[in-house]
Amino acid sequence: MKLRPTVLALALAVACGTAMAKTLRVANQGDAMSMDPHSLNESLQLSFTANIYEPLVGRDKKLGLVPALATSWSQPSPTVWRFELRQGVKFHDGTPFTADDVAFTFQRAAADGSDMKSYVSQVKEVRKVSDHVVEIETQAPFPILPDVISQLYIMSKKWCEENKAERPVDRRKGVENTASFKANGTGPYRLKERQPNTRTVLVRNPDYWGQIEGNVDEVIFTPIGNDATRVAALLSGEIDVMEPVPLQDIGRLKASGNINVLQGPELRTIFLGMDQKRDELLFSNVKGKNPFKDRRVRQAFYQAIDIETIRTRVMRGAATPTALMVAPGIKGFAPELNKRYPYDPESAKKLLAEAGYPNGFEVAMNCPNDRYVNDGEICQAIAANLARIGVKINLQAETKVTYFPKILSRNTSFYMLGWTPSTYDSHNVLTSIMATPNDAGQGQFNLGWYSNPKVDELTLKVQSETDQAKRDEMIREAFRIHHEDVGHIPLHQQALAWAAKKNIELVQLPDNFMYFKWVTVK
Incomplete structure (x- = not known):
C-alpha cells in the first residue's frame, strides 16, 4: 500500500x-x-508552581524585574501603581486573562488561610x-511594590469559583480544596498529573503567550527523600536532575564522568526561632514562666552553638556562618554588622545561671529533615x-509535610527555619520575620513572636522611604x-x-528557583 504524499508528510511530521x-x-x-500557589510561602513550592502560574512582574536570569502578565507599570501618585496587563493571554482552560483575575487574586491572597498575606x-x-x-493603591508610599508581588501568582477568578477554590488551601489547618490537586495558570507548563509525595507531571503549554527557550515538553517531578x-537514581539514568546534592556525594558525582554538579551561593539564611510570647512554653519542663523571654537565655x-564545627563537619564547608538575617546580595545587607556573638560555652553557662537556670532546663526543638541542606544533622x-x-x-x-503545618x-x-527574601530586599525579612505579627500579614513568619516597637517603627519607615542612604541606615538600625x-x-x-546529566542545560538562580522553560535536553 502506498501512502499519498500528504499522508506521508503528515506521518513523517508526527514521527519527527x-x-x-x-x-x-x-x-x-x-x-x-x-x-x-497561595497555600505555602516556601521556595520549592513557589519554584514549582512558577512553571504553571505567573505574576504580574517576573524575574529574569539575573533576578532583575521584567514584564510578565503586566507589560508595564507606572506610579501616577506616591500610593498608586498602574499596571498595563498583557492582552491575548489565556489560562490553561482557555479562559481569557483580565483585570478581574488580578483583583480576585489579591483578594484571595489576603484571605484567611493564605500564606501570602505579607x-x-x-x-x-x-x-x-x-x-x-488595574490600579493598586497602597496604605502608604510603597516604592518596592513591583518587587514584592513578583512571586504572587495570578489565578483565574472563573476557575476558582467553579471549583469552589475561592479561598486558599490552609496548610495550618489541613484544609484542602480543588486548587491543591488541580491547577489552571497562564504559565509555560500545564499540570497533567498530581500524585502527592509520589510524582507530579507537567506538560508544555502549546498556547503559551511567551517564549519557551528550552525544549522540554514534559516534566516528571519525583520526591526522593x-x-x-x-x-x-541519577547515576543510573533514572532521573536527569536532582536537587539538593548530598554534600558527601559531590566529589563522587563530579568524578563520575557524565554528571555536572552546579554549585553557587544561595540567598537563603538558616536560623533558629524561640517562643518569646507565651508566659509558659508549650514544650518544656520549666513551669510558670518562659525562659526565652529572658535575653540572657537567648x-x-x-x-553555645559551635557554628564553625557545623560549617566544617556537618556542612562540609558548604555554608557561610552569619550574624545577619539576610545574605550578601540582598539589598540592605550590612557587612559591618555581620559579626556573630562568639562561641563560648562557659559564658553561656554563666548567662543561664544569671537568668536563674544554673542547671539548664529541658525544651523541645522542631526541625525538618527534608527541607534544607543537612537540616536534621544541623539540629542534632x-x-x-x-x-x-x-x-x-x-x-x-x-x-516538612507535617513540620510546616505545625510550626x-x-x-x-524552639524551631529551625530558612528564609530567602522574595523581593531580594531587607524589608522582606523585616516585615515577615522580625516585625510584630498582626492580622494584616506583618510578622506572618515571626513564629516565636519576637517584638520590639522600634523595629516595627523602622520597618514601616523602610517600606516607604525613597532616599536610599536614609533607607539603608534604617535597615542597619533595625x-x-x-x-x-x-x-x-x-x-x-x-x-x-544541583546535579544534572551532561546532556542537560539549565539555569541555576541564587534563590534556588528552577524554571523548566530555560532547560534544554540535548
Missing part, C-alpha cells in the same frame, strides 16, 4: 515530533506540598480601570552543643536592635548544589 519530544525527570528531597499587607485597594488595566537513593543558646549538632551547657533538647525532626500554627517552642535583642539565632547561608 515524537522523536523531538523531550522529557525532563527531576528529583528533589521533598515534594511541592500543594498546587495552590505580600499584600500594604495593599489598600485593587481597582479595575478596564479589562487590561533518601539521599543515597536519589544519587543512585544569648546563652546563641553562644545544636542539640549536642546545648547539652554541654545543661540544656536537654527533645529533638523532633520530621518531614506555621506556632505550635512550637538589624542592630534585633542582634542586641537576640531576636533570632542566625546560623548560616547554605550553598546551592
Whole structure:
C-alpha cells in the first residue's frame, strides 16, 4: 500500500515530533506540598508552581524585574501603581486573562488561610480601570511594590469559583480544596498529573503567550527523600536532575564522568526561632514562666552553638556562618554588622545561671529533615552543643509535610527555619520575620513572636522611604536592635548544589528557583 504524499508528510511530521519530544525527570528531597500557589510561602513550592502560574512582574536570569502578565507599570501618585496587563493571554482552560483575575487574586491572597498575606499587607485597594488595566493603591508610599508581588501568582477568578477554590488551601489547618490537586495558570507548563509525595507531571503549554527557550515538553517531578537513593537514581539514568546534592556525594558525582554538579551561593539564611510570647512554653519542663523571654537565655543558646564545627563537619564547608538575617546580595545587607556573638560555652553557662537556670532546663526543638541542606544533622549538632551547657533538647525532626503545618500554627517552642527574601530586599525579612505579627500579614513568619516597637517603627519607615542612604541606615538600625535583642539565632547561608546529566542545560538562580522553560535536553 502506498501512502499519498500528504499522508506521508503528515506521518513523517508526527514521527519527527515524537522523536523531538523531550522529557525532563527531576528529583528533589521533598515534594511541592500543594498546587495552590497561595497555600505555602516556601521556595520549592513557589519554584514549582512558577512553571504553571505567573505574576504580574517576573524575574529574569539575573533576578532583575521584567514584564510578565503586566507589560508595564507606572506610579501616577506616591500610593498608586498602574499596571498595563498583557492582552491575548489565556489560562490553561482557555479562559481569557483580565483585570478581574488580578483583583480576585489579591483578594484571595489576603484571605484567611493564605500564606501570602505579607505580600499584600500594604495593599489598600485593587481597582479595575478596564479589562487590561488595574490600579493598586497602597496604605502608604510603597516604592518596592513591583518587587514584592513578583512571586504572587495570578489565578483565574472563573476557575476558582467553579471549583469552589475561592479561598486558599490552609496548610495550618489541613484544609484542602480543588486548587491543591488541580491547577489552571497562564504559565509555560500545564499540570497533567498530581500524585502527592509520589510524582507530579507537567506538560508544555502549546498556547503559551511567551517564549519557551528550552525544549522540554514534559516534566516528571519525583520526591526522593533518601539521599543515597536519589544519587543512585541519577547515576543510573533514572532521573536527569536532582536537587539538593548530598554534600558527601559531590566529589563522587563530579568524578563520575557524565554528571555536572552546579554549585553557587544561595540567598537563603538558616536560623533558629524561640517562643518569646507565651508566659509558659508549650514544650518544656520549666513551669510558670518562659525562659526565652529572658535575653540572657537567648544569648546563652546563641553562644553555645559551635557554628564553625557545623560549617566544617556537618556542612562540609558548604555554608557561610552569619550574624545577619539576610545574605550578601540582598539589598540592605550590612557587612559591618555581620559579626556573630562568639562561641563560648562557659559564658553561656554563666548567662543561664544569671537568668536563674544554673542547671539548664529541658525544651523541645522542631526541625525538618527534608527541607534544607543537612537540616536534621544541623539540629542534632545544636542539640549536642546545648547539652554541654545543661540544656536537654527533645529533638523532633520530621518531614516538612507535617513540620510546616505545625510550626506555621506556632505550635512550637524552639524551631529551625530558612528564609530567602522574595523581593531580594531587607524589608522582606523585616516585615515577615522580625516585625510584630498582626492580622494584616506583618510578622506572618515571626513564629516565636519576637517584638520590639522600634523595629516595627523602622520597618514601616523602610517600606516607604525613597532616599536610599536614609533607607539603608534604617535597615542597619533595625538589624542592630534585633542582634542586641537576640531576636533570632542566625546560623548560616547554605550553598546551592544541583546535579544534572551532561546532556542537560539549565539555569541555576541564587534563590534556588528552577524554571523548566530555560532547560534544554540535548
